[in-house]
Amino acid sequence: MSKSLKLIAGVTGMSDAESTGSLPARPEKPARKGSVEERMYHEIYDAIMEHRLPPRTKLTEHSLCEIYATARHTVRKVLSHLAADGMVDLEPNRGAFIASPSTDEAHDMFELRQMLERAVLEKLAGMPDVKTVIAPLRKMVASERQAFLTHDRPKWIRLSAEFHTALAELSGNALLVNMMRRLVSRTTLMIASVEAPGNNACSFDEHEEILDALEQGDAALAQSRMAHHLGACADRVQPDEPGNFDLRSVLGRST
Structure with missing residues (x-):
């Protein structure tokens, strides 16, 4: 079996876990008026995607219980859901860590x-109404562009990643969609966070060009532009070094 087929098997194996919890299957940003479980999940998810929690940060159950004033079983449920989404690695006898995929992975x-x-x-x-179908993505790219122009880098990173899941x-x-969400989450963690977007990987300009090709019904052109786009993303992969990090400096601040 090829590496890609093995990876497909690994990704699809996570889908059952995603369907068993009470948390929403798709990691969107709801109003922070839900349960502690929902708020904890979304705050950790956002902090990871926005590079505010670096890879290999340990998510200690005790600290999360204190930050969110909740029981250990709630924390474990959230960590399991984040692991199903590819954001967290659960290591036996060691605990939960922000995912840090290897370069080979x-x-x-x-x-x-x-x-x-x-x-x-x-x-x-190939859809006859493709222009209408992709209209919401036009708005997403516009928001992505605005986030860059207003120097809202965390929002820009999140929207850049969500564009690909929205396409799926x-x-x-x-x-x-489940496979893409997991793949996009883990690969986003690997993209160097120190580079400015501009015309580099995950830029709004490249997303716009892909949508333009789709609107023309030109699958080959859209695929070519996506291949270039993802290739540029892959070229920017830079694994971060593990280190100690204070969870309280990032999480639970909306309490």
Whole structure:
């Protein structure tokens, strides 16, 4: 079995875990008026995606219980859900850590993303109402551009990642969406956070060009632009060094 096929098997194996919890399957940002469980999940998810919690940060159950004034079983449920989404690695006898994929794993994940996103674009380009279908993504890219222009880097990072999951959602394939969400989450963790977007990987300009090709119904052009885009993302992969980090400096601040 090839590395990519093994990775597919690993990704699909997580789908059952995602469907068992009470948390929403898709990591969106709701109003912070829900349960402690929901708020904890979304705050940790956002902090990871926005690079406010670095890779290999340990998520200690005791600290999270104190930060959110909740029971240990609630913390464990949230950590399991984050692990199912690829954001957290659960290590036996050691605890939960912010995911830090190896360079080899990142290579395999980007290879798999190339295949999956190519298939998504082919399906979308063949839709007779593709212009209407991708209209919400135009608004997302506009928000991504605005976040960059207003120097809201955390929001820009999150929107850049969500663009790819949103594309997959338009395909109507729930399994594909789950796979893409996990892959996008883990690969986003690997992209160097010190580089400015500009015309580099995950830029709003490249996203706009992909949508332009889709609107023209040109699957080959859209795929070519996506391949270049993801290749640039892969070139920016820089694993972070592990280190100690104070969870209280980032989490639970909306309490």
